Amino acid sequence: MKFRAAKGTRDFYPDAMRLRTWLTDAWRRVSLRNGFEEYDGPIFEHLELYTTKSGDEIASQLFDLEDRGGRRLAIRPEMTPTLGRMVNARAQSLPRPIKWFSVPRLCRAERPQKGRLREFFQWNIDIVGVDDVLADAESILVAVDFLREVGLGPEDAVVRINSRRLVAAVLADLRVPPDRMDKAYALLDKAGKIPRDALQAMWKEAFGDAVPFDAIEPLLGVEGLDHLHEAIRGAKGGWAAAERELPAIEALFEKLDSFGITEYCNFDMAIVRGLAYYTGVVYEVFDRGQAHRAIGGGGRYDNLLRDLGGPAMPGVGFGVGDVVITDVLTEAGKLPVLKGELDVYVIAADAELQPRALELVAQLRRGGWSTDFSYRAQSVGKLLRAASDRGARRAVIVGQETRDENLVTIKDLTTGQQTRRDWAAFVAAPLAAGDEGDEQARRSL
Template sequence: MKIPPVKGTRDFYPLDMARRNWIIDGWKRVSLRNGFEEYDGPIFEYLKMFQLKSGDEIAEQLFSLTDRGGRELALRPEITPTMARMMNQQINSLPKPIKWFSVPRLFRAERPQRGRLREFFQWNVDIIGVDDVLADAEIIFTTIDYLSSVGLTPRDIRVKISNRKLLASALTNIGIPEKQLYSLYALLDKYNRIPPDVFEKTLAEQVPDSAPAKKIVDFMNTTTLSEVPEIVGKDPEVDTAMQELASLKDLLEQMGVWQFCDFYPSIVRGLAYYTGVVFEVHAVGGELRAVGGGGRYDNLLQDFGGPSIAATGMGMGDCVLGILLEERNLIPEDLSTQQLDYFIASADKKYFPKVIEITAKLRRTGKAANFAYKPTGLSKQLKQASVQGAKKCIIIGSEIESGKLVVKDMATGEQKTTELDNLLK
């Protein structure tokens, strides 16, 4: 009986796994050097937790399940609600500021397409308790620190930065009622992903008057920050948003990464919970979705029953990133699935028990070692050593009677005789 895998999921054969580990290890290394601590939560939570704040697009894509007690659960589509829940549970004992990272496996019941799978990994970094654009800058720096560490340059990727406060002010000044803002964010977030006529038609449904609708389109088309006050009108909220963005630029310059960044007023982010600086990382050229994105979400912990506390963070999935790194030839070609220090061969079948004994001893001293299950001819064993990428091959022959063996360097071909005891030290 042959059963296929489920569409939108991935099988990680050893080489795929090496690639996945390479990406995830990079995320972890950069998180740690930027001072973040790792955490994780369960794969499933109560369904209602994700319906609370995730935004319509994510809530529609939940994989839900019911347990034997009739509880409605869901596979996590993002980790931020879990993080908020966990922090709220221990908010008084956790030293502030909190800098946490995670690489959760996430699930979205959407139609699989290029760069979008139903099961994927997402790097998350978050800073809680810093009510200062410096934390937003550090989140953006950490994001760029990873992307540049794998070889992406300002010519490959752009970090497009805006402030949710700008958009909120723009829409409010135009006369959009507050309760309509969230559904409009969801539409505006799709601005660059849907055809212009579809966008304008959908916008007309939400904003029937043509004057405010035109202002919204003008705002979405701006790529110069200084033009924004002209379009949206001047007010204290707009001033604050503009000042935050100016400080953010200064900080990113001090950090030496501004050359990766642009202001981009039309950046929205689909999630309902953002409150301040927002950003997305896009590949230059091509049709890829955002590589990652994030922003400030100062109300989220409170929304989940905790205190009012400042928060900012970023998420980056492995699917779009993987495609981008492949396109730019940035995935190392020599990723290996095995790193054998030794392959242990026998010059004669009768030494096979010695092969087993010495392999076991080497492993217990911490060396990676392998051997052939069938004591075949030596040249066949040497070939197997080479296929498995062993650094050295130990050949056990008559010398073993006096506690010696031959060690062959697989790169140089050089052979020398060594004492077994020295090898095991």
């Protein structure tokens, strides 16, 4: 009877946990400085919250369960439905705009593979109550602010931006029926993920010869605003509806320019996103080398809150998972090396002095200093090595001089310098250098 972690999940031993905390701290820092407030919801929701509007792909990946009362529940596979539910519940009283972020743990019952696990963490930011394109632009700014924060420059990563209104206009021009748009989006989202001939076969199965794949395929290659203009001109009026969407796209890129982030951004008609609820601007962040799946993505969802039973309220937001970004940063050599840290390691020179050493440990910890000690009585030499192995800044020895004069012997483990100080003075400022006074700002952990 030996137990293992469930398939597609991860154990976070301290080394891995330090990296996860480094990443989630970066997400929180960036969110807060961009004016977002943190929220969270439960790990599971009523099943229907997801089967209603997220689309078939998500619905097929749910971990569902029942509570004792027979209610059908599911572990959250994404955060936006919870956000919608929470905003709807207080739609009358929440001050607008609502700028919220979250770092939920999510689960999807899909086949574990590179960049995809059954359990992962996802940074979400959302702006609700604003239909101005400025909110779309700001959400992209936040994504770019994060890329910069973790050291990814415009040569490393790109935000590929499109608009579902534009895609819908082109598809309408190409005679895709309005009630088949969701299907078309779901298929177009697979471009770049599956071979082109497989996509062609799926398209044919869904749309027959009424909308030939050959008419659709060129869309996927339109990159950059210049190319888009060219494509519209080339269609000679055939893309009339699409042309009417151009000013909105151009306005978005103007805002991105004001924010100083156009070097990270590119128009790209191949981006449509898999989730069903997007209605406007959509985007995905990729490594420039395109060696990985999308680092993150998002867009505008102006009908979701109404569809979940609330008032009509526009929204825009994105998510960035922890798996792909970690792969990208690892490959780019940009993950930090993080070690355990300790301020003080306390050593009793002999077993009789252990009670005094424990007293010192408790006093230092209470003062906010990270402090450790050995459970085993060992020689001072061995314990100094243990202190070093533990990454301690100072070792302090409680010895005969403590018994006689209430002094402690301090060894600075970076410089090797050894000094003696009064017990109380040491407790007040254990990291103070040598014998230079005892004043030192209390370090906040």
